[in-house]
Amino acid sequence: MPGRRLQADVRVHRAARQGTAAFTLDVQLDVGAGEVLAVVGPNGAGKSTLLAVLAGLLRPSGGTVHLAGRALTHVDPAGRVHAAVPPEQRGVGLLGQDPRLFPHLTALENVAFGPRARGARPAHARADAAAWLDAVGLPDLAAHRPAELSGGQRQRVALARALAARPHALLLDEPVAALDAAHAPLVRQLLREQVARTGTTTVLVTHDVLDAVVLADRVLVLDAGRAVHHGPTGAVLAAPRDPFTAALAGVNLVVGTGERGAVRAADGRLLRGTDPVPDGVAAAAVFAPAAVSVHTEEPVHASPRNVWPTTVVALEPRGAAVGVRTSGRPEVVADVTPASVAELGLRPGVPVWLSVKATEVGVHLR
Numbered sequence: 202m203p204g205r206r207l208q209a210d211v212r213v214h215r216a217a218r219q220g221t222a223a224f225t226l227d228v229q230l231d232v233g234a235g236e237v238l239a240v241v242g243p244n245g246a247g248k249s250t251l252l253a254v255l256a257g258l259l260r261p262s263g264g265t266v267h268l269a270g271r272a273l274t275h276v277d278p279a280g281r282v283h284a285a286v287p288p289e290q291r292g293v294g295l296l297g298q299d300p301r302l303f304p305h306l307t308a309l310e311n312v313a314f315g316p317r318a319r320g321a322r323p324a325h326a327r328a329d330a331a332a333w334l335d336a337v338g339l340p341d342l343a344a345h346r347p348a349e350l351s352g353g354q355r356q357r358v359a360l361a362r363a364l365a366a367r368p369h370a371l372l373l374d375e376p377v378a379a380l381d382a383a384h385a386p387l388v389r390q391l392l393r394e395q396v397a398r399t400g401t402t403t404v405l406v407t408h409d410v411l412d413a414v415v416l417a418d419r420v421l422v423l424d425a426g427r428a429v430h431h432g433p434t435g436a437v438l439a440a441p442r443d444p445f446t447a448a449l450a451g452v453n454l455v456v457g458t459g460e461r462g463a464v465r466a467a468d469g470r471l472l473r474g475t476d477p478v479p480d481g482v483a484a485a486a487v488f489a490p491a492a493v494s495v496h497t498e499e500p501v502h503a504s505p506r507n508v509w510p511t512t513v514v515a516l517e518p519r520g521a522a523v524g525v526r527t528s529g530r531p532e533v534v535a536d537v538t539p540a541s542v543a544e545l546g547l548r549p550g551v552p553v554w555l556s557v558k559a560t561e562v563g564v565h566l567r
């Protein structure tokens with residue numbers, strides 16, 4: 202749908218208060234019509250603050266928000282407010298972890314609320330709501346109240362309610378985080394289908410790599426209020442430049458400086474990758490936990506490998522494998538089988554050697 206572009210350039214300053222440090226959010230984003238942008242980043246990065254500004258719930262210290270060619274927010278550098286469209290008039294739908302349905306209304310009445318608020322006649326609003334409940338796969342539960350629905354069903358009703366208001370843009374804040382493993386994939390899939398079908402411009406805040414992979418065209422990584430990485434989802438996850446995205450993507454990331462063709466890490470470790478790194482250039486080495494072998498004695502190999510001694514810090518379940526987290530700056534995770542954990546006697550505190558083939562280490566200049 203042309204014209205539903207969302208552009209924002211916002212700054213939010215929060216002064217230090219007792220117990221909290223000062224915080225500045227300074228970020229630009231441009232989401233094309235029908236595009237989905239995932240905003241990821243560590244706790245306190247400013248993701249919720251950004252969404253609140255886009256939704257009109259928080260007035261920025263300065264900046265603009267434009268949606269479909271309309272200025273929704275405009276605060277000039279002197280703090281003068283030129284536009285401050287209230288949340289319900291912005292053409293923006295908000296869906297968070299908590300579905301926030303009206304408890305005394307049925308599923309159908311909840312969904313009909315949007316069309317009614319837009320001035321639709323009751324019969325028309327109800328027919329519209331029934332079609333949306335159909336679209337999210339809940340045609341039989343129209344007469345149920347929220348308390349009679351599962352968490353996943355409530356979230357699907359909330360999605361139908363958000364879309365029934367025909368927003369120009371949808372803001373999703375961890376939309377499946379509160380759902381259990383049985384419901385999250387279904388709701389994620391529904392979100393994908395409905396966002397694509399309606400061509401709704403979407404900004405998604407998430408901690409979950411699957412949300413970003415399944416839903417987002419592009420990813421913006423926020424850290425301490427600033428964008429540290431931005432690009433197509435596949436490219437950002439394949440070549441993470443910051444530890445948060447690397448952890449999100451489930452890979453090891455060692456940042457450092459080029460030395461003798463390798464990457465010299467903060468803890469002195471040298472990591473050689475597929476391509477030589479020019480001396481003195483900032484670079485990142487990226488490798489999968491499955492590419493890391495764990496040994497109890499120093500291994501001797503013919504092919505060029507990176508080998509270093511370290512200590513097991515923790516063992517973590519990672520699907521069918523066990524993630525062996527080892528000390529260092531940064532920590533490196535190796536995926537091994539449960540049988541190997543037993544055979545090698547791995548547990549926190551045990552000294553080990555790690556090895557990873559140079560051909561398994563991707564090198565990215567930063």
Ligand SMILES: Nc1ncnc2c1ncn2[C@@H]1O[C@H](COP(=O)(O)OP(=O)(O)OP(=O)(O)O)[C@@H](O)[C@H]1O
Pocket residue numbers: 215221224242243244245246247248249250251
């Ligand atoms: N209402 C508020 N009043 C004062 N400070 C706040 C408020 N909300 C958030 N902050 C602070 O602003 C900063 C950014 O917080 P924000 O909630 O936007 O981060 P986030 O990336 O959404 O984090 P999380 O992933 O933990 O939800 C933090 O330092 C936080 O402590």
